[in-house]
Structures are given as C-alpha cells and as structure tokens.
Amino acid sequence: MAATEQGSDELSLAGPNKNELENIEIELLLTGIHRLYGYDFRNYALSSIKRRIWHHVHAENLPSISALQEKVLHDRTCFERLIYSLSIPVTEMFRDPGLFLTFRQKVVPLLRTYPYIRIWHAGCSTGEEVYSMAILLQEEGLYEKARIYATDMNNRSLQQAKEGVYEISKMKQYTKNYLEAGGKHAFSKYYTAKYNSVIFQPDLRKNIIFAEHNLATDTSFNEFNVIFCRNVMIYFNDELRDHVHGLFCESLSRFGVLVLGAKESIHFTGYSDCYEPLDRVEKIYRKAK
Template sequence: MTPIDHEQITSTTESPQGESQLATNLAEREHIEIDLLLEGMHRLYGYDFRNYARASLTRRIWHHVHSEKLGSISALQERVLHDRSCFERLVQNLSIPVTEMFRDPHLFRMFREKVVPLLRTYPYIRIWHAGCSTGEEVYSMAILLHEEGLLDKARIYATDMNNRSLQQAREGVFGIERMQLYTKNYLEAGGTRSFSEYYTARYQSVIFQPFLRKHIIFAEHNLATDRSFNEFNVILCRNVMIYFDDKLRERVHGLFHESLSRFGILVLGSKESMQFTGYSDSYEPLDRMEKVYRKIN
C-alpha cells in the first residue's frame, strides 16, 4: 500500500486549483442537502419549494439553519422531518411576508381609472389575491371597491400557503405604527375619504372594520401544487413569482390563465412580466408600466 503523502494533500488544497475543487465540492454538497430537505418537506408535509429560485431559497435556508442553532442543512433536515413545529418555522422563513396597505399607490390609482369601469359592467365580481401574505393589499382592495360602490357585489378570495400569515389576515389587526405610511399610500392611491374611518385603534394596534372582512374569503392555497378553484374577473399576484424558477413560473401562469374569465384582468408585480412565457399571446397590456394585462383568448 502506498503511504499517504500529507504534504502533497496540503499543497494541493492550498493551491488555487485545490481551493477551486474544494469550493466545487462544498457547493455540490450544499446542493444535494437542499434537494434532500425540499424533497422530504414535499413528501411528508405536501409543501413544494423544489422549483423556487435557488439563490434566494439557499439564503433563507441558511438563515434558518443559524436561527435553529444548527451546524448544517442536513441537521436542519433531520429536525424538520421529526419536529413539525420546526417545519412550520421554516415555512414561515421561506415565505417572508413583504406587503403594505396600498403598496405602489400609482397601481391602485390606475386600477380605479382603468379597471373599475370594466368591473362596473359585471353583475357579480370575483377577485383573487394569490399569495396574499398578511392581507394588507386585500383590505386595500376592499376599501377601493367600497369607495367605488362595488364591494357589495364583489367577493375577494385571498389565499396564501402560510397559515400564520393567513391567520393575521383573517383577524385584520395591524400595528398602529404603520398607519401614517398607510394613510399616505391611501391618499396617493386616490382615496376619497378619511383613512381612519376604516379601522379602530386599540392600544398599539388597529383592527379593520367588519364590513370589509365580510366580503373576503381567506383560504390556504399553494401555487406550486394546488389547482384552479374558481373563475375570476381579476387576479392579483404581485412580486410572488420572482421567487420561482422558470418551470414553476410557467405552471402558475397556466393556473392563472385557466382561472381567469375572458377579458379578465391579471395584475403582476413591478419586477414581473408576461414576456417570455407561453401565455404572452393570450393577453393584451392594459397598462404596461403597472404590469396589468387583459386576457383575450
């Protein structure tokens, strides 16, 4: 047997070629560990993150590894598969809610000007907020429809894969410290009343009026695995698909196309587009700047 030359090993790993090979091996191991974690989550719990954009997903997984005080992704996998509470914390970490009332006010102003006149022609209106997070934009839509006299004939379906976020959305309770920003957004979005009419302050929180929640249905729905559940006049899915890879993004566009009525409206996020999807010819732009499209076939 040839003895191991430790000096040769050391010199190899310290050389640029050795360092490059070591980095490649570590990256490959990380990739395998993440694949196994995501496969286990899908098979055991039914949550499918396998086609999420890998760079963002990797950052969030490592963040959770550290928050659980673990040393590796494999250690996280073991805990996730044997401890559902750890799994639920990970899901919360992987679907960090980023939202606010009347976010991007110019979009809501455009919605009043260009979409509301179309909705007036319908006897009944169904709107789907896909990936609604903690519900701020859902309540924004309810307020807008109320001011335009359309809320009583509307049903807003608000869905998300994150149960904790959905529970907060159902309660309609938000921190009072954000009301100054939300009031500013509301006015810039074309609000016609005093924003404070829509909520009641309680200590350090506000709760939105029950008449708004009466027209909203909150439900769990996973865009990666679940199917269409109704036909809608408007679907809003803003800055959700930026976390998906091309395969999952195409699946979700297919889901939306199936779920929209003819001449239905699809609202995407500012960083998203219909370009380079298999459904680009099925829509016409209603407002290119705001990423609002109308289904034509």
C-alpha cells in the same frame, strides 16, 4: 498510465465541492418536505431559497442544512417555523399607490359592467393588499357585488390577515399610500386604534374568503374577473413561473384582468399571447382569448 489512474482515483475520492454539497443538501431537504408535508419549494429560485434556508439554520442554532432536514422531518413545529421563513411576508396597504390609482381608472369601469365580481389575491401574505382592495371597491360602490378570495400557503400569515390587526406605527405610511391611490375619505374611518395596534372594520371582511392555497401544487378552484399576484413569482424558477401563469390563464374569465408586481412580467412565458396590456407600466393585463 498507472500514475494517471491514481490521480483520477484521488480526484473522485475528493467528492463534490462545498457548493455542490450544499445544493445536494438543499435538494434533499426540499424533497423531504414535499414528500412528508406536501409543500413544494423545489422549483423556487435557488439563490433565494438558499438564503432563507441558511437564515433558518442559524435561527434554529443548527450546524448544517442536513441537521435542519433531520429536525424538520421529525418535528412538525420546526417545519412550521421553516415554512414561515420560506414565505416571509413583504407587503403594505396600497403598496405602489400608482397601481391602485390606475386600477381605479382603468379596471373599475370594466368591473361596473359585471353583475358579479370575483377577485383572487394569490399569495395574499398578511392581507394588507386584500383590505386595500376591499376599501377601493367599497369607495367605488362595487363591494356588495364582489367576493375576494385571499389565499396563501403560509397559515400564520393567513391568520393575521383574517384578524385584520396591524401595527399602528405603520398607519402614517399607509395613509400616505391610500391618498396617493385616489382614496376618497379619511383613512382612519376604516380602522379602530387600540393600544399599539389597529383593527380594520368588520364590514371590510364580510365579502372576503381566506383559504390556504399553494401555487406550486394546487389547482384552479374558481373562475375570476381579476387575479392579483404581486411580487410572488420573483422567487420562482422559469418552470414554476410558467406553471403558475398557466394556472392563472385557466382561472381567468374571458377578458379577465391579471395584475402583477413591478418586477414581474408575462413576457418570456408560454402565455404572453393570452393577454393584451391595459397598462404596461403598472403591469395590468387583460385576457385576450
């Protein structure tokens, strides 16, 4: 009996293994960020958030996640750099052109019946898809009666979106996407080239409202005819994903349209029965009740 008790004591003194300790460090870091700064990453998918945290630990030349926690809690500029790392923007103009072509064909006819159109781009990143929507609506004669609300939790990305300035090297790919998405003009009419950058025409921004919004913590702020949220929820766990779907369902008007990313779905959420598919392939759904 004594030998068994001694072995048990030795086991308990060994403490958690490396993976358990790492998870504890991450939990403490995310809890500290939430309590001090109000940003909630606690329900993001662990594997994704872990990779991004370690990337930032190395970028800051720190030895551990605990060291990052100490620096983040005492240095706001370090926190702001971390926020940018945790919400790395991945987007492009007319990304997945087939989606935008289907939107022209199946959603635009519905929007023509509305006297006023509100569209929410949730998690708009650096704004490429927002300007894509502005161009599409302008070409379909709907932009003057539309308001696009472009939100993101990453202020640095939002600032770039507001400026509408992008690398000229990306225009070849963006032009290809635009034409495949049913574009009706020369894509170059929408921007002015200057040195190694382009700036999109100011008239595309006049009906766009950029604002900070955190899907994990903030509430609904309007009623919308269309909500775009593409490839954002792939980083969330089931609990947060369900919470966000509830937010979208609450925010959509009757017969409003929800557009998701290629790897996302409303299935296996508590809100799947709120929608009917407009296009299953392109993940476009219409609120049914």
